[in-house]
Amino acid sequence: MNINSQTFLVLVCNLLFLSIQAQSKPEIDSLQAYLLKSTNKESYSYDTRLDFVYKAKQMAMVQDIDSLIIKSNLQLSSMYYDSRQYILFKKVNDENLKIANKVRDSSALAAINFNLGDYYNFYRKTDSTYYYYHKSEKLYKALKDDYHTAIVLLNIAVLQKNEKDFIGSEVTSIDAISLLEPMEETNDVIKYKSFIYNNLGLVFDQLQQYEESIIYNKKAIELKRRLRGNNKATIDNSLNNLALAYKNSGQYDLAIQYYNEILENNNLKNQRPDFYALVLDNYANALYLSNNLDQLPKLYLKALKICDSIGASYNSIIINQHLAEYYNDHHNKDSAKYFAYRAKDISEDYHNDDLLKSLLLLTKIEEDSLAVKHYNAYIKLNDSLVQNERTIRNKFARIRFETKEIEQKNIQIAKEKMWLIIISIILLVTALLIYIIITQRAKNNELQFVQKQQAANEEIYNLMLSQQERIEEARTLEKKHISQELHDGVLGRLFGTRLSLDSLNMGTSEDAIKTRGRYIQDLKKIEEDIRKVSHELNTDFISGSGYLDIIKTLLETQTTAYELDYTFNYDDSINWDDISNKNKIHIYRIIQESIHNIYKHANATLLKIGFELKKNVICLTITDNGSGFDVNKTKSGIGLKNINARVKEINGEIFITSEKEIGTTVKINVPI
Known part of the structure; x- marks a missing residue:
């Protein structure tokens, strides 16, 4: 059973959509609108939706926003998966893996690894399938995303069941269901729970624990009946599994009852011919085991004809085996050999349990040396299949061990990086503090120097002013002294002389009068000049200069x-x-x-x-x-x-x- 990843991928895309919703640029809004339209299957055709995704991815690449490129690629891979374009599906996920690793986007990495697991599962490359599913599981666990962890565990459990690691599949299924049980029962949660119970029903049927198989198949059916929408096909699958458990446990009447319930759908043959042939064969075999042979081998031949008409060769293997078994019981050796060898020839392409059953059947139909030959081939194939199953289980265990070992190494590396970062921060802070202290000291020294220089400048200027004041004071005193001398000495004497000449001016001779007058005028001029000099000397004409x-x-x-x-x-x-x-x-x-x-x-x-x-x-x-x-x-x-x-x-x-x-x-x- 392989779980279709379409719903899973859409949910992951929605989560990534929310992670970038805070960005509000018009271009980003347009890009998100394109991606939203690409999920609308009811309104747009596949080609139109694919064109929307291409446009969104182109815009994301132009803007160089890794988160949007990843989101576009996830939606693109979902559409490639739906259209069975598995090569393109692988290519776009490989591209996405590089980008997600670069930006360390754990959510995207978990989804991408899940996609790659689906790819290798389709091509039945068990090792790679388990490897990528296991990586996806670890990433989702680290993100504490229980819902998606459960989905990945379901796919791992189905893989383990297909490889006959039934105990491992049981344990993994129980882990998955324990994660979903506490959750609110949304439609998706109910759906995946039903898938897990369905897988447990098949596992316990293979372990021949039929009572447990019947319980889990009934749980799966009960949950599927609660799902919204048309779930007839998946319910019929579980009814077939339940009927198979009843048939294998010998409760043929109940098995026939459930087979009849499925076959009551008149459209089943047209809608699902391969499944119809499978159920018809199981129904016929239940009749055979209950010794109700009225409709046999007619029902077997009808089922075989349907498989041949649609090319369902793998489903026809068990029908051929049932026919060989039926004819052998009725002693029709030719027909028994015909259908037994036909089953063997077809199953040789698959080289699995169906070939093993065909060889065992031929040992019962053939006689003597041919029976021995087929029995030897049976023993050899059985040993090979047992060894292969053991190898597969060992590979699963080794992958888990290696993953755990890698995780431990990563934890150790992370611790070493953390200590390196802490030490680097301490050294950086210490260096910064030392730099600040040294810089502050230098600034303080510089400030002290500037202060001292300023004080020295002030002192120099004050000394200069003081010296200038002394000079000016000496000049002023000297000017006052000279002024006083001029005024009290020379000017006084000149004034006395002028008075004497005035008194002598009483002479009547014309020459005397002219001479005296001239001298008197000269004396007046001298007096004015001296008075002027005295006044100027006594004035502080350089004040402020x-x-x-x-x-x-x-x-x-x-x-x-x-x-x-x-x-x-x-x-x-x-x-x-x-x-x-x-x-x-x-x-x-x-x-x-x-x-x-x-x-x-x-x-x-x-x-x-x-x-x-x-x-x-x-x-x-x-x-x-x-x-x-x-x-x-x-x-x-x-x-x-x-x-x-x-x-x-x-x-x-x-x-x-x-x-x-x-x-x-x-x-x-x-x-x-």
């Missing part, structure tokens, strides 16, 4: 050292007293670094520096007439990096333009 004096000193010192000419222009509206010391220090350092860079790299002869105030922003421009450079290609050196860092520190902006052989201009905007 201390920072610019520092800049001028810097320019004079460095341009002299670097042999550069320079111009310095500034906007008098800039109130440097409102600018923070931090900003002034950075501006000072920027100018200092820029002059150094010009000397070092530009080969310039002229330097222009200017300050402007635009919309509460101080604009510093530094221009040289040097060799210039390509701003986009030249890497920033330490000097330029320092300038950029300082500009960033005072929240400024820097713009650099340069032309080769013309020069470079650096513009820095600093908000107040």
